[in-house]
Amino acid sequence: MGYGLGVFLLAVGLILALAVQDAIEAIDLTMIGWILCLAGLLVIALTAFQTNAKRRHTTTATTVDDQGRSATTQRHTETDPPAPPAI
Template sequence: MGYGLGVFLLAVGLILAFAVQDAVEAIDLTMIGWILAAAGVLVIAITAMQTNARRRQSTVARTTHSDGSQTVQERQSDGNNPPPAV
């Protein structure tokens, strides 16, 4: 799945909803168009959320003190602002 599938479903759905005037017995092409358009929007939204989630990064810094204890610090950031160097 990806943006291409979402745009394709959205385009086909809107064409069926607005441009097709034919009637098929017992099938409402306008409703099928709206369903496909909604599915296309949903695919685009899910793809955007997955892409955004993959861009997030986390950095773990471990510091070992002279007495043997350790300090762990975790920093999270999105892809636009990488975490500062430790």
């Protein structure tokens, strides 16, 4: 699942919804096209969300001193995407 699948579903859905004029008995091709468009947009949005979530990391460290007191620290880091290759 990725951007390619989302773009494919979106393209096929728009073709069925807007360009196909044929009619099949008991099947509404326009409605199927719009459903595929929505599914494609959902796949694209979910892929973008997952890709962005992979770049965020949280590190938690707990330390205890000699008297039994504990301290917890959290560090949030975001990794940058790799730089594009030089031409």
